[in-house]
Amino acid sequence: MALSCPTEENFAAVAKQLHKTAVEAEERIYELEYQLRAAANRPTIIQESDTLETGLFSGTVQLMGPRFGVSFLTTFNNTLVPSDEGVANNSAPFPILGEGAYEVGFTATIVASGAADVNSYRIIQIQQHTPDPSSAGTIIAGFRLVDAIATTVFESGNGIDVSIAGHLRIKANDRIFVTIYHTNTSSTLNVSIGARVWIHKVSDATLTAVL
C-alpha cells in the first residue's frame, strides 16, 4: 500500500490529507511492529517438573516428561495454548501452534532408586508421533512414530545428566513424547525435580525463505 499524496483539487484540504496520510502511515507502522514482535517472540513453551518422577523400570520404552500423573509446571508460554496443557500427550498444542519446523529439547537428571548398575545404559528419546488410525501405537493407540531425537548414555554409578535437543518437522495433531529405555535391572530409575522440556517454533516449513 503506497501512501497517498495531495493533488490540485484537495489543496484546500491539507489538514484532512495530512490526517489521512498519518492514518495510513500508522497502519503500516502497526503492521511492521506486529511482524517485528512476532519475529522476536516466536512461539515457545517451557515446562519444568516439580515432583520426583519414580518407577521407571528396565527393559521397555517408558514415558518421561509432561504427561498425566507427573507434575510439570509451565515456566514460560507465549502461545495461545492454555498454561496447564503439556508439551506432550495430554493436550494438542500443535494445532494451535501451527505446522512448522520446531526445536525441541529435554534436560534431566536421572538416578537409580536403589542399586545403580554401572555400565548399564539409558536411551533418551524425544519422539514425534503422527495420527494413524490403523496404528496400535507404541505409546498411544492411533498414533505412529515418525521421528525421534535420541541419545545413549551409560551409567557411572552416580546417575546421569542428559541434555538433548534437535529439530522436528511437526504437522497438525502430531504429538511429542519424551521416553526412556534403560538396562538398570537392579532398581527402577527416578527423574529428579527440575527436568525441563521445551518446544520453540523456528520457522514455517513450507514457504521459501527470502535470502
Next chain:
Amino acid sequence: MPNTTINFDLPYPSGVDRPCDFAEQWCEFTAAIDGVFDTFQAGIDRTIPVIPMALVQLTAPASVFNFNPIPFDTVLVDTAAMVDMDVDPFTITIKRPGRYTVAGGIQKPSISSGTAQTSIFIQPENDAQAIVNDIGTDGVIVYCLDAYKSVETHAVGDQIRLAYSVGTSNFFTISSAWLSAVWHSDTEVP
C-alpha cells in the same frame, strides 16, 4: 525541497520553498517514507514467517564407510534450496551468510565384538560432537548419538555434512540419521 532528515533522508521544504510546490513536496515526502517502509518490510520478510533452514533424514539402514559423509534419503524441510538430494544427498549447502544452529544424530548398531569409541562429526569443522564407547554386542545395543552446535558462523556455499567414526577403516551400518542447519541471525553490527 532542499532539506532531508539525517537518518532516512526524508525530504522536507525549507522556509524559502514556494507554497505552490506543495503537492510535489508532499509526494516526495510520502514516497520517501514508503521507501523506508519497504526497506523495513524487506528486512522483516527475511526473518518471519520463514527462515533459511534444512532438515534431512536417513530413514533406511545404510552401509557407510568409516568417517565418510552419511547419505540422506529424505528432505523434511528445505526453505532455501539448501539440499539437492539427486546431486548430493550428503550435504546441506548454506545459501545465506549468518549464524546457524547445526544439529544432527545417528543411530548405529553396536560393532560385532571388541570395543570401539564411536563418535559423530559435523563437517566442515570435523569436531567430534558426541562420543560413546561401543562395547561390541553385535547389534544388540543400538547407540544413539546426537549433536547440537548452537552457534556456527557460515558463508554462502559452506557445506554441512554428518560423519561418524569407530576408528576402523571399514563399512558399518547406520540405522538412521538426521542433520539440520537453521539460520538464526545475520552477522552485521546493528
